Amino acid sequence: MPARSQRLLSRTTASALVLACLAVVHPPATATGPPEGSAYAGSEIAKHEGSAPVDPAELRLDGPTVPGIDVSSHQGDVDWPHWWGQGVRFAYVKATEGTGYRNPNYGQQYHGSRQVGMVRGAYHFALPDRSDGAAQANYFVDNGGGWTADAATLPGALDVEYNPYGDDKCYGLAPEAMVAWISQFSDTYLARTGRRPVIYTSTLWWDQCTGRVGDFTATNPVWVARYADSVGPLPHRWSVHSIWQHSSTPIDQNLFNGTMDDLVALARG
Known part of the structure; x- marks a missing residue:
């Protein structure tokens, strides 16, 4: 050369x-971009819909409620005796996301909440564009999202909300495809545990991304996120909510719609 x-x-x-x-x-x-696993219940709802703090004394309630919180790896090891002392009586703990993420703090959070006396359950952050509903339901159950009839374990929850890793709020799925994905997750969870999952969402996201074509009211309790002084309009066809996430400050705060006996009944199944 x-x-x-x-x-x-x-x-x-x-x-x-x-x-x-x-x-x-x-x-x-x-x-x-955000690292995989960084999303949590309401993280994307707060970004898209806002999360102005509301004085708990100004919340408009129609009946008895039970205070609860939900946590993820963002909280690290949680001081459960502190929250019990604040009147919190139930908790939801993020277990999984998609089919590749497990909360590294799950054990301390899930078992620690029960050790102080709380009724607790696990939730899964859905990524409907990554794999089908059956795969994610199985991953959830295999990694902490199961259910037992011990009156202390709430049915697992499916967190479906805005896409944390892309611009398409609905993960590129048409409403019919989104409804089918949620149905597949719910059916698989039922087959694995004997219970239907609670569905966590916001009214705005649900009505946009399911197109108001699905009806889960007869099978799945709804856990609705709305950071305001009232729960507001519910997602399509639900006429009553089971849980309301009303604040994300200083931690995600929830109210179960009923008495402590009603909460235990939901756990017992």
């Missing part, structure tokens, strides 16, 4: 190496 060609080849190789190094130090913008 002529000397001039060898010099050009050497320069080309060196330039490629420099560009490769720069790509490692400064990854392209498309590689950035």
